[in-house]
Amino acid sequence: MENLTLASHVDAINWNRVVDPIDDEVWDRLTGNFWLPEKVPLSNDIPSWATLTDDEKTLTMRVFTGLTLLDTIQGTVGAISLIPDAVTPHEEAVLTNIAFMESVHAKSYSSIFSTLCSTKEIDEAFRWSRENTYLQAKADIILSYYRGDDPLKRKVASTLLESFLFYSGFYLPMYWSAHAKLTNTADLIRLIIRDEAVHGYYIGYKYQKGLESQSEERKQELKDYTMNLMFELYENEVSYTHDIYDSVGLAEDCKMFLHYNANKALMNLGYEAMFPKEVTKVNPAILAALSPGSDENHDFFSGSGSSYVIGKAENTEDDDWDF
Amino acid sequence: MLLVYYSSSSEFTHRFVGKLRHPARRIPLLTKQETLRVDEPFVLMTPTYGAGRNQGAVPKQVIKFLNIEENRRHLIGVIGAGNTNFGEDYCRAAKKVAVKCQVPLMYRVELLGTQEDVDTVNLGLDKLCASSLKTAM
Numbered sequence: 001m002e003n004l005t006l007a008s009h010v011d012a013i014n015w016n017r018v019v020d021p022i023d024d025e026v027w028d029r030l031t032g033n034f035w036l037p038e039k040v041p042l043s044n045d046i047p048s049w050a051t052l053t054d055d056e057k058t059l060t061m062r063v064f065t066g067l068t069l070l071d072t073i074q075g076t077v078g079a080i081s082l083i084p085d086a087v088t089p090h091e092e093a094v095l096t097n098i099a100f101m102e103s104v105h106a107k108s109y110s111s112i113f114s115t116l117c118s119t120k121e122i123d124e125a126f127r128w129s130r131e132n133t134y135l136q137a138k139a140d141i142i143l144s145y146y147r148g149d150d151p152l153k154r155k156v157a158s159t160l161l162e163s164f165l166f167y168s169g170f171y172l173p174m175y176w177s178a179h180a181k182l183t184n185t186a187d188l189i190r191l192i193i194r195d196e197a198v199h200g201y202y203i204g205y206k207y208q209k210g211l212e213s214q215s216e217e218r219k220q221e222l223k224d225y226t227m228n229l230m231f232e233l234y235e236n237e238v239s240y241t242h243d244i245y246d247s248v249g250l251a252e253d254c255k256m257f258l259h260y261n262a263n264k265a266l267m268n269l270g271y272e273a274m275f276p277k278e279v280t281k282v283n284p285a286i287l288a289a290l291s292p293g294s295d296e297n298h299d300f301f302s303g304s305g306s307s308y309v310i311g312k313a314e315n316t317e318d319d320d321w322d323f
Numbered sequence: 324m325l326l327v328y329y330s331s332s333s334e335f336t337h338r339f340v341g342k343l344r345h346p347a348r349r350i351p352l353l354t355k356q357e358t359l360r361v362d363e364p365f366v367l368m369t370p371t372y373g374a375g376r377n378q379g380a381v382p383k384q385v386i387k388f389l390n391i392e393e394n395r396r397h398l399i400g401v402i403g404a405g406n407t408n409f410g411e412d413y414c415r416a417a418k419k420v421a422v423k424c425q426v427p428l429m430y431r432v433e434l435l436g437t438q439e440d441v442d443t444v445n446l447g448l449d450k451l452c453a454s455s456l457k458t459a460m
Contacts, residue, residue: 022332025372190410197408205333264406267335267434277439291407300400300429301447 005084013089020209023090026202030097033195037108040188042115048181049116055247058125060172060182061117062244065129067169068109069139070161071192074199075102077146078158082203085151091206098199105192112185134240138165141233152214155207156226156269160233163200163265164258166193168241171254171286178285186289193290204268211270226269234262256282324448324455326402327361328368329385336370336404339436345448350384358388361397364455366429366448368402371409371416380415389420399451400429402444407433 018024052060079099086092113122129135142165145157170193177186211219237258245251260280263273273280287294326343329350330336340347348359367389372382389395401424403417414431421428429447432440 020332025331193408194410197406201333201406208333263437264434270435272435273437277437287407291410291413293411294407294413294431300427301443301450 007084007086007092011089013093015090018090019088020090022202022205023088023094026198027090027094027097029198030094030101030195033191033198034101035191036104037111037188040184040191042112042184042188045116045182045184048183051181057117057121059244059248060176061113061121061125062128062132063169063172064109064112065125066132066135066240066244067166068106069129069135070166070169071102071106071109073139073142073146074158074161075099075106077143078102078161079199081146081154082151082158082206085154087206087209094202098202101195101199105195108188108192112188116185132240132243134236134243137236138233138240141229141236145229152207152210152222153225155203155210156222156229159200159204159207159268160226160230160265162196162203163268164230164262165233165237166196167258167261168237168244168254171250171257174257174286174289175250175253177289178283190290200265200268204265204270208270223271226266226271227274230262230266230274234258253283253286256280257286324451325361325363325365326368326448327359327365327388329370329382329388331370331382335434336368339404339432339441340368342436342441343445343448345445350388352384354383354387358384358391359394360391361394364397364399364451366400366402366451367398367417367420368404368432369416369420370404371412371414380412381419382416385416385420389424395424398424398426400427402429403431404436405431405433 015024049057076099079095079102083092083095086095110122113125117125142157142161145153148154170189173182173186173189176182211222214222238255241254241258242251245254256279259275260282263275263280266272266274324345326340326345326347327350328336328340328347330340332352337349340349348361348365350359351357367385369382369385371380389398398420401417401421403414405412405414405417407413409415414428417428417431420426430440430444432444436444
């Protein structure tokens with residue numbers, strides 16, 4: 001058996017001496033976002049679940065077991081594997097929070113299943129998750145980098161999981177929500193999506209911090225590694241997407257969402273977007289399900305004229321901004 | 324057109340602003356530092372903060388800057404930086420500033436922004452410059 005790698009030395013953590021303000025900020029954000037699946041009234045989705053066809057039910061359960069697998073990996077291996085590489089004690093603490101929330105996410109899919117499905121159906125979906133080639137491939141690719149000995153490569157793998165690999169799965173509850181189906185389930189998924197954004201941002205930020213002290217050669221090596229890993233995962237994601245969504249004709253629509261999120265994953269790592277705008281045109285209904293109002297046109301600049309009127313300058317105090 | 328922006332040490336907004344061909348001034352990172360004073364029309368760009376749903380969305384450093392009446396008087400619009408993953412909270416800070424100061428929310432950018440975002444904002448700020456010149460004449 002390989003030796004277990006733990007942090008070699010631990011000092012009592014002093015939150016009154018924070019080295020990196022981002023640690024403090026992200027801790028507050030994560031704890032402020034804390035939730036449990038029991039708070040979401042999933043049982044209100046029972047009538048809606050009954051309106052789905054058998055194929056749609058099977059698809060939905062498979063997608064959720066796929067997401068469960070990723071959350072399990074991230075909770076029990078991924079976030080934990082980053083702890084020995086942490087550069088501040090507060091980073092270690094944030095990573096334990098991330099690991100725990102991933103376990104909450106993994107459990108929340110089981111809450112959805114126990115509310116909507118039979119034991120037999122649940123067991124069948126989990127069996128599928130163990131046997132699906134593409135799902136297992138994505139788990140294997142990520143796990144191989146978590147087991148590797150390069151701390152920065154681990155962060156890249158982790159960020160791509162948090163900010164890219166989940167989205168072939170997240171697409172479906174957003175699609176159902178856009179069609180007024182399984183809306184409570186979608187509320188729960190949106191809580192997960194919000195958490196993953198903070199995780200991807202944070203781990204990507206720590207990667208960029210780690211890059212600063214590296215040589216130009218090493219920076220280039222890591223950039224090439226990131227792009228290669230993204231392509232490897234992307235090819236597998238495309239196969240996975242066709243495998244699960246072809247039967248309902250949603251694969252192409254889902255791929256737009258994948259490209260859009262792949263770009264965001266790269267940006268979390270500090271790299272420029274890779275996919276051009278032609279292939280990142282996310283269905284507005286999906287975008288609106290993800291972020292209400294995000295489909296509204298706030299592009300003031302493309303309006304005719306773009307002239308402006310200076311607003312009235314009222315007095316403002318600090319308290320005025322918390323509304 | 325002058326752009327005034329706040330960016331945390333993660334530098335996302337800073338990097339986006341760096342890709343624009345318009346002058347920019349950065350609001351100091353720490354609240355205890357002296358804030359900027361601006362005496363010409365400008366567009367503000369800000370990310371969204373906060374743990375809670377309704378509290379603390381606008382970064383404290385931005386509030387300190389906007390609490391100066393002269394600065395607010397020259398504000399003509401806001402650009403938000405954010406991530407749609409935050410759902411209803413996407414660019415909440417920019418929306419709050421727009422409502423409070425009665426100026427338009429002009430555009431929203433995710434993370435580092437795409438090339439399309441850079442082009443759109445550059446052109447938009449060009450148009451605002453032209454319109455500002457006309458007003459002056």
